[in-house]
Amino acid sequence: MQPSASVPPTGPADSNPGLTVTSFLVVALAYVPLLIPFFINLWSRPHYQFFPLALAGALFLAWTCLKETPRPLEPGSPLVNAVLLALSLVLLGAATVLWSPWLGSLAALSGLIAILWRIGGQRLFKSLFPALLLLATIIPPPLAIDVRTVQHLRALAVDWSSLLLDLLRVTHSLSGNVIELPGQKLLVDEACSGNNSLLITLASCLFYGLWRRRPAWHIAVCLVSSLGFVLLGNLTRIVLGASLKFHYGVDILKGWPHELIGLVLFIGYVFLIMSMDQLLVFLSAPSYPQPPPAPAPAPSSPADRQPRPRRVVPRFGRAMVCSFALLGAAGLGIGWTHYHRAKLEAALPAPVLSKQVAFNMPDEIGDWKRLSPESPRLQKVETLGVYSQIWHYQKGDTVASVALDYPFKGYHDVTVCYTANGWSVVGRVPCPGQPGQALMPAAEVQMRNDVGQYGSLWFSSVDDRGRWLEQPGQKPGVRYGFLRRFRLPAKDFPTTYQVQVLVTGYVPLPPAEQKQVLDFFEQARLLLWRRLFEQNLPKP
Numbered sequence: 291m292q293p294s295a296s297v298p299p300t301g302p303a304d305s306n307p308g309l310t311v312t313s314f315l316v317v318a319l320a321y322v323p324l325l326i327p328f329f330i331n332l333w334s335r336p337h338y339q340f341f342p343l344a345l346a347g348a349l350f351l352a353w354t355c356l357k358e359t360p361r362p363l364e365p366g367s368p369l370v371n372a373v374l375l376a377l378s379l380v381l382l383g384a385a386t387v388l389w390s391p392w393l394g395s396l397a398a399l400s401g402l403i404a405i406l407w408r409i410g411g412q413r414l415f416k417s418l419f420p421a422l423l424l425l426a427t428i429i430p431p432p433l434a435i436d437v438r439t440v441q442h443l444r445a446l447a448v449d450w451s452s453l454l455l456d457l458l459r460v461t462h463s464l465s466g467n468v469i470e471l472p473g474q475k476l477l478v479d480e481a482c483s484g485n486n487s488l489l490i491t492l493a494s495c496l497f498y499g500l501w502r503r504r505p506a507w508h509i510a511v512c513l514v515s516s517l518g519f520v521l522l523g524n525l526t527r528i529v530l531g532a533s534l535k536f537h538y539g540v541d542i543l544k545g546w547p548h549e550l551i552g553l554v555l556f557i558g559y560v561f562l563i564m565s566m567d568q569l570l571v572f573l574s575a576p577s578y579p580q581p582p583p584a585p586a587p588a589p590s591s592p593a594d595r596q597p598r599p600r601r602v603v604p605r606f607g608r609a610m611v612c613s614f615a616l617l618g619a620a621g622l623g624i625g626w627t628h629y630h631r632a633k634l635e636a637a638l639p640a641p642v643l644s645k646q647v648a649f650n651m652p653d654e655i656g657d658w659k660r661l662s663p664e665s666p667r668l669q670k671v672e673t674l675g676v677y678s679q680i681w682h683y684q685k686g687d688t689v690a691s692v693a694l695d696y697p698f699k700g701y702h703d704v705t706v707c708y709t710a711n712g713w714s715v716v717g718r719v720p721c722p723g724q725p726g727q728a729l730m731p732a733a734e735v736q737m738r739n740d741v742g743q744y745g746s747l748w749f750s751s752v753d754d755r756g757r758w759l760e761q762p763g764q765k766p767g768v769r770y771g772f773l774r775r776f777r778l779p780a781k782d783f784p785t786t787y788q789v790q791v792l793v794t795g796y797v798p799l800p801p802a803e804q805k806q807v808l809d810f811f812e813q814a815r816l817l818l819w820r821r822l823f824e825q826n827l828p829k830p
Contacts, residue, residue: 313611314405317375320614321401323621324385324394331391332428337440340490341428347497352421354501359410359417366411374404375610382614386621394621395429420500427493438706440488443521445711451528458529460536469528471536487552488520491559498563508570515566516559523555651681651692655813658683658690671792683810688793690807692814696787701759704749704790705735713737713745721748721808731760732815734808736798746799748811749790756823759786787822789815 332338365371378401385393403422406414430436448469455462455469463470495516499509531543542551653660661682671680671693680693695704705715714737721732732750739745751759791811793799799807 316611316618317401317405317614320382320618320621321394321398323618323625324382324389324391325398327625328391328395335430337436337489338428338430340493343490344424344428344493344497347493348421348424351424351497351500352418355417355420359414363410363414365409366407366415371404371408372610374400374407378404379610379613379617382617386617386624389624392430392432399425399429424493424497424500427489427496434706436489438709441706441709443488443517443524447521447524447528450525451532454525454529455532458533460533462532462536469532471532487523487556487559488517491516491520491556491563494560495563498567502567504567504570508567508574511570512563512566516563519559519562523559527551527555651814651817655683655810655817658685658810661689671790685806685810688799688803688807690810691792692811692818693790693792694787694818695790696785698751698786698788700784700786701751702786702788704747704788705737708735708737708745708747712739714739721750721811730758730815732758732811742796743794744796744798746793746804746807747790748808749788750815751786751788752815752819752822753784753786754822755784756819757784789818 329341332341378397381393381397381400384390385397399422402425403415406418410417451469452462461472492513495512496509499512504512527543531541534540534542542548651660661684671691677697678693678695680691682689682691684690695702705713705718709715715735716738717736719734721734730750732748735745735747735749737745737747753759789811791807791814793803793807
C-alpha cells in the first residue's frame, strides 16, 4: 500500500512568513511622519483642499469594488511583492533623507500597492485600481505641471474676457492678473482664474467615471470637457464681475458673492459632466454593451492547491520590516526637529507690510530717467502677485521696466508667468551680481515670443526679513538638487517679494546694453529692498 501524499499547507506556507499583521502595522506607521506634513502642506494650498473628499471617494470606490471581488483571495507572487516593498523602501529612504513629503506620498502609495498585492495578488489590485487612481489625484505632479496648466488657463480666461469686455464696451486694460478699470482695479485672483475649481472638478469627473465603470476613452473625453467647462465658467465670472463693477460699482469678485458664485459654478460643472457622460453613453451605446456578470470561480479545496515555489526567504521579510521601522523612527526624529525649528521661527516678531503702502521710485536712477505711465512705449511686464507696482525708465533707446510683485510663499519663478503668456526661455544663467553682493542672488533670462520679440529679464526674490533667496536646488555644492525640486511648498515658508527688470525689442540686446541694464537692476532692487526693510520692521 502506497503512503498517502501529505497535503501541502495553505496560507502562510506559500507566502513569506516574515510578513504578518503586526508587520503590516509597522510598515504603515513608518509613513506617518512624512504623511502628516504632506497633508498639512496640501491644506495650505487652496486648490488641493478637496483632498478629504478625494480620500472619502477612494474609500467608497474601494468598498463598492471589494463587494464584487470574487473570493477567496490568493496572495500574489512573492517576488513581485518583494520588488514593490523594495521600491517603497527606497522612496521612503530618499524622502526621509531629503525630508520630502511629496516623495513620502509616493512611497506610501507604492507601499499600499505592495500590501494589496500581498493580500490578494493581481485580482485584488485590478479590483481596487479605481480607488488607487483617485488617491493619486491628491499627489501634486512634479515640475509644477499643475501650476503651469493653471497659468495657461488663466492667460486664456483673461485674454478672452478682455475681448468680450471690448464687445461690451467696458473700458479696461490688463496688467498681469489685474483688470484695470477707470479709477479702480479688479484682482483676478487664483480662485477666479480656475486654480481652485479646476482640480476639484477634474477629481469629481474622474470619480464619477470610475464609479459608473466607464471605459478609459470615455473618462478621458469627460476630463477634457471639464477643462472647457471650468474655462468658460471663469470667463463668465470675470466678464460679469468687470461689467458689474464698471457700470454699477458692484464687486462680485470678493467676499460672500465670490464664494456663492464659485459654489454655483461648481454645481453647474457637475451637472455638465453628468450630461456629457450621458451623451457619450447615448452615442456609443452599441459599441460597448454591458456584458453579463462573470460567474464567480468555485472555491478550490486544500487538496487542489499546488504549493508555490518560494522565491523570497523568510529573513527578507523580517529585514524589510526592520528597515521600515528604522526609517519610521528616523522620520519621527527629523520631523520633530523641523517642527521645533518652525515653532522657534514662529515665535519671532512677524514683520507686517501694509497693503496700502506705495513704493515711490525716484525720477532718475543713475543715467536712467523715469517715463510717464501714459508713455506709448511701455512694455508688458508679467505679474502674478495680489499687489504689483511697475515703473518704466529709459536710457537712450532702451526702455527698462522694473516691477515689484507680492506676496508669495517661498521662492517664485517668474518665468512661469512669461511662458504661460507666449514667451519661450532660450537661456538662463545665475546673475553675476556686483562686487560685495554675493548674498544677493538673482537670475538672468533670455526669452523670445511668437511675434519675433526678444526679451531680457532679471529677477530675484527677497523674504519679509530682508534675506535674498536662491532658486531651490540651484545652490552650488548642494547634493540631490534635482530631487529638491519635487518638494511641496511648506506652510511655514516666509512671505516673499519679487523684483524684476524687463527689456524687450525686435533684436537681441547687445552685451554692452545688457551690462547697463544689469547695473540698473542692481540699483533698483537695492532701492526697493531698503523700502521693504523700512516697511517690514516688526511692529512693537
